Structure formats: C-alpha cells, structure tokens
Amino acid sequence: MKSYVSLWSADPLNVGRDIDRVAGHADGFHIDVTDGHLTPQLLFGPDFVAAVRTRTTLPIEAHLMVADADAWVEPFIEAGADVVTVHRRGTGDLAATLDRIGRAGAVPGVAVELDELVSGTAGAKRLLLMGTLIGIKGVDLDERVYGKIAEAVGHGGAEVFVDGGIREHTVPLMARAGADGVVPGSLVYGAADPGARLAWIRGLS
Numbered sequence: 001m002k003s004y005v006s007l008w009s010a011d012p013l014n015v016g017r018d019i020d021r022v023a024g025h026a027d028g029f030h031i032d033v034t035d036g037h038l039t040p041q042l043l044f045g046p047d048f049v050a051a052v053r054t055r056t057t058l059p060i061e062a063h064l065m066v067a068d069a070d071a072w073v074e075p076f077i078e079a080g081a082d083v084v085t086v087h088r089r090g091t092g093d094l095a096a097t098l099d100r101i102g103r104a105g106a107v108p109g110v111a112v113e114l115d116e117l118v119s120g121t122a123g124a125k126r127l128l129l130m131g132t133l134i135g136i137k138g139v140d141l142d143e144r145v146y147g148k149i150a151e152a153v154g155h156g157g158a159e160v161f162v163d164g165g166i167r168e169h170t171v172p173l174m175a176r177a178g179a180d181g182v183v184p185g186s187l188v189y190g191a192a193d194p195g196a197r198l199a200w201i202r203g204l205s
C-alpha cells in the first residue's frame, strides 16, 4: 500500500529534516490546506507547497479543505502540487473544477467526507476517503470508512486513499478492504523509525 505522508504531523521547526527522514520510503507528501471557514483550522498556503517542492521530487498532494477551492486550484499547481483534492462543499461545480485541475496539469481528487456518498465523483482520479471529521488530527477512525473503501474500489478507476485515523491497527484493515494508500501523520512521525514504519505500510496489501 502507498503512503502520502501528512506534513501537518511533521515538526514545524524541522519540516525539511522530516521530509528527508521519510523520502526514501514514502510515495508522496500530503499538505492540508484549511481556511477557517470550511474547517476551523488555518493551515498551509502555496508558499509552503513551493518550499516543499524545492526539497523533494516525490509527488505533492494539496488537500484543499477550503470554502472556495476554485480560487486556489491554479496557485497550488503553480507552486508545485501534483495532485489537487477538493471537497464537494468547496466547489460550485465539482465536475468543472476537476476538469480545470486536469487541464492545469495535476491529478484531480475528491475528498469524500464521512456523511457523503462515494457516488457523484465522476472525473476524480483520486478518492480521498476521510476517516475522521475534516481539519482535525489526533483522533480515532470512524469505522464507517471500511465500507466506503469497498464502495470506492473500482469506482471510475480512481485510486482510493484514506486520510485521518491512520493507526497501526487500522492500516491492515484498510489494505484488506482494498485501499490503494493512506495518509499517515503521527503514525509515521511518532514512530522511533519513521522509515521502517513506512516500509511496513508498503508491504501491506
């Protein structure tokens, strides 16, 4: 299984070091973007993505948890994002936004929140299934996500990732349900050996 490591869980005073620590075993990096409207948090703008871009050649996903995602698609892609994932609640016309992301040269993703259905996400090449409420970390998985993984697998051929609640006891069950990847945060950066933790995830299927 793949890992896009969440930099929200890195040490904010040592992000470059924390990128280097895991780059050999990660498949990409996940950058949470919040605006204090769609979610209560304030996190990471295009300048942060541009800085991460100078440090790694691995793909970067910008997860736009913002009320006006349409305003931010191009700035994040210009900053170096390879995958741009949006929420239905953050777009006026989801299909048009996904089309714009693709035309601007990035992989279009849709985040599916706990109370949302997988259907209605045509055009997404990545489905990011939320395992918790959005814009929070350090909380446990809502187990409804396992059923969603099964529903999402094969849905329009999109890759299926899970974000939130990624823990040692939940990742094997996600792999078994058919997920292609996860977005680990503290599971990696809280580990004594983050590389070994990622190697373990990579070995799961």
Ligand SMILES: O=C(CO)[C@@H](O)[C@H](O)COP(=O)(O)O
Pocket: 006, 007, 008, 009, 030, 032, 132, 133, 134, 135, 136, 137, 138, 139, 163, 164, 165, 166, 183, 184, 185, 186, 187
């Ligand atoms: O956005 C999220 C969770 O919603 C992740 O990207 C967090 O980084 C997860 O952190 P942990 O709870 O796994 O430490």
